[in-house]
Amino acid sequence: MESSGSKVTHYCADGDDVVNLKHRDCCDIYCSVFNNKNNNNSYINNRLLMSGRISRTFKIACIILLLSIGFSSVFSSKDIKVEARVPKEAELGGMIDMKCDWEIYGGKSLYSVKWYKDGHEFFRYVPDNHPRIQTFPQPGIKLEKISSRENSIRLMDLxxxxxxxxKCEVSTEGPAFAxxxxxxxxxxxxxxxxxxxxxxxxxxxAVGENVTANCTAWPSIPKANLHWSINGKPVPPEFTVVYPTVSPVQGMGIPSTLGLRLEAEARHFVGAGTVKFRCQADVGSRRFDTEKLVQMAHVNNQRLSASDLRGSVKANACFLTNNNFNLIIITTIIIIINLT
Structure with a gap:
């Protein structure tokens, strides 16, 4: 072995031939150490306990053993089947259970079960250790220890x-540590x-009138995704108005608003001449919605605008008032004639 500063070179001999190797060989027979530090050359020969030539069969067996260890490391994950059940979401301040089930094949034994959040370990179960369970502090992680065990953990005060x-990670005992x-x-x-x-x-x-409305969702985290529908059919994006995101409401989340701009069409009015407008707000997998029914404006089967309808009602009211006044005058005259 040659040492120059921190550089080390191994020299191994099989019989009379000296071979320069980058790494120590498991089948070394005769090794030499060569020291060239400070230009002081020294040659040290150390004979190993084993001498003579290693048989070709033993060398092949050594190679097969190394290859088998390598392949056991590569395919070791096939010795375990893991299923992790992690909820997609939960409400602020609540609690959840996360479960990890596994099957180990090939007669191997369990070495450890570990839980990670964003790559950082916070829970470890090793059946041969005392105590078996170890926990490590991580932001956002508050474990209920009495309910956390090898195949289930509980998070509180979310x-x-x-x-x-x-991530749930399961390992078996060595030497492969699948x-x-x-x-x-x-x-x-x-x-x-x-x-x-x-x-x-x-x-x-009335048909042809412009329909203008807004749907506003209360603050939430994440911000609600809003959708308009008419008679159960989604409104195309070109008939909606997306407003800029407003500032979060402290302690509550972010409100959101989606506008509706379109022209009323005859196909919108179904059945008894009604239209059902619905606004849907999605927060995570939760859904909230509200709806309103709108009537078609018409008089004597003639469609009128909403302003025309209000004018027509006012005119009819005036007509009835005038007729009642004329009836009172005629009745009074008849009574006076009869008395005379």
Whole structure:
């Protein structure tokens, strides 16, 4: 072995031939150490306990053993089947259970079960250790230890920092230490206090009139995704108005609004001449909606605009008032004639 500064070179001999190797060979027979530091050359010969030539059969056996260890490391994950059940979401301040089930093949024994959040370990179970369970502090992780064991953990007092990717990793005993894992994404949500509100719709519309309205969702985290529908059919994006995102409401989340701009068409009015407008707000997998019914404006089968309808009602009221006044005058005259 030659040492120059921190550089080390191994010299191994099989019989009388000296061979320069980059790494120590498992089948070395005769090794030499060569020291060239400070230009002081020294040659040290150390004879190993074994002498003579290693048989070709033993060398082949050594290579096969190394290859078998390598292949056992590559395919070791097939010795374990892991299933992790991580909820997709939960409400702020709540609690959840995450489960990890596994099957180990080939007669191997369990070495450890570990849980990670965003690549950082926070729970470890090793059956041969005392104690068997170890926990490690991580942001957003508050474990209920009495309910956490080898195949299940419980998180309490969920916060927004609890959101992330969770991984369950299972390993077997050595020498191969087969390892397999499964991951799942989890999100903490804050729901709105109530369903969305529709504003701006009139009670009646005539064909050809412009329909203008807004749907507003209460603050939530994440921000609600809003959708308009008419008679159960989604409204195309070109008939909606997307407003800029407003600032979050402290402690509540982000409100959102989606506008509706279109012209009332005859096909919109179905059945008894009604239109059903619905606004849907999605927060995570939760759905909130509200709807309003609108009538077609018409008189004597003639469609009128909402303003025409109001004018017609006013005119009819005036007509009835005048007729009642004339009836009173005629009745009074008849009574006076009869008395005379």
């Amino acid at each position: 916060s927004f920092t609890s959101t992330g990717q969770y 390892t397999s894992f499964k991951t799942g994404n989890f999100t903490v949500i804050s729901l709105p206090e109530r369903g969305p509100e529709i504003k701006g719709l009139s009670s009646h519309y």
